[in-house]
Amino acid sequence: MRLSDILFLGYTTLIRYPLRTIMLLIATSIGVMAVILLTAVGEGARDYITGEFRSLGTNLLIVSPGRNETSGGGVLDLAGLSPRPLTIEDAQSLFQIDNVRRIAPVVMGEAPAQYDGLERSAPIIGTTPEFLSIRQWEMESGSFLPGVSMRYSPPVCAIGKEIKSELFGDTTAVGEWIRIGDRRCRVAGVLAEEGRAIGIDVQKIVVIPVALGTALFNRDSLFRIIVDVRTTSRMDQTKQSILSIIKRRHQGKEDITVIKQDTVLQSFDNIFNVLTMALGSIASISLLVAGILIMNVMLVAVSQRQAEIGLLKAIGAKNKQINNLFVVEAIMLSGSGAIMGLILGHSITQVLKVAFPDFNFLPPMWASYVSLIVALISGIIFGLLPARRAAKLDPVEALSGNK
Secondary structure, eight states: OOHHHHHHHHHHHHHHSHHHHHHHHHHHHHHHHHHHHHHHHHHHHHHHHHHHHHHTOSOEEEEEESOOOTTSSHHHHHTTOOOOOOOHHHHHHGGGSTTEEEEEEEEEEEEEEEETTEEEEEEEEEEOTHHHHHTTOOEEEEOOOOOOOTTOOOSEEEEOHHHHHHHHTTSOOTTOEEEETTEEEEEEEEEOSOOOOTTOOGGGOEEEEHHHHHHHTTOOOOSEEEEEESOGGGHHHHHHHHHHHHHHHTTTOOOEEEEEHHHHHHHHHHHHHHHHHHHHHHHHHHHHHHHHHHHHHHHHHHHHTHHHHHHHHHTTOOHHHHHHHHHHHHHHHHHHHHHHHHHHHHHHHHHHHHHOTTSOOOOOHHHHHHHHHHHHHHHHHHHHHHHHHHHTOOHHHHHHTOO
């Protein structure tokens, strides 16, 4: 038999058993579709997180209290001690570095926000006016924090849109006084919905001056110091200057961590790349299951088609040609199912893009190639056993219906 004859016989066999064919196509297509969708989710999450970081620029240094110890807790933890906290004075001391453009100390906590008998718990951020531009936030109405000394704590705040809606409804919030914990603050402005902050819902927060934040939470320690540098080419030099200044202020102890924004970006990028590959690998298991299903169904088909196999051998078909016939059928099933899965998977990702425009459901190119290749390979491997069994059938016994 020529290759064209084998292809024609394989095609007519698939048509002759539509229920079996449809079942196997669905099994394979679901496996491929799962690979596409799961990798699209992983890639979308990676793209979203890294996009958020890139939007903030790569000119930021983040100063945190404590050292990152690779061995675990470190000597301080074993001794039951904690690192010296970062203070507002530490933040102010960094202005002596000529490459520093802006500094935004940050203190964070949670407290109830109250107005006219209404109350809701809200994340509180204590910071300076520079935080608005560093985080690329915008105001919907009013103004942000006043440009005063870090040590001064005027009773003002900026609130998220959801806080404004829950406490004030449709009335104007700017100029009104609200209570944050045990402090009263005048609302200076309302933040716009669109704001960039990893892990922070801008609509649900209250922003107050950093000194007011330390007083509200009764602690002098800062959560972070965000440093915006003028020239990224001098980033490493600026990082060393920060370490040196804080070390002098902390009695010679290097008890802070300074990380670059692009270092954080690269770390997240690597994590999500591994996550995407892991999701794709998990989804590929369904392709192996589909291959096993193809093998089992084709083993049954060999028994059902003994007369056909015997007739082919009687008219001169060789064992290799019978073997190739069944392998080709397995390839046609797995290949067609894979193509269906690719079409379905990419179609669903397009629907998800419309439903969730802020999240880019974009499966990586390798996911399509790998899923197609794995489907074909599984079809070939799991089609070999039925093919060999069919090739070994004795033509006389096959024609007589005996196994």
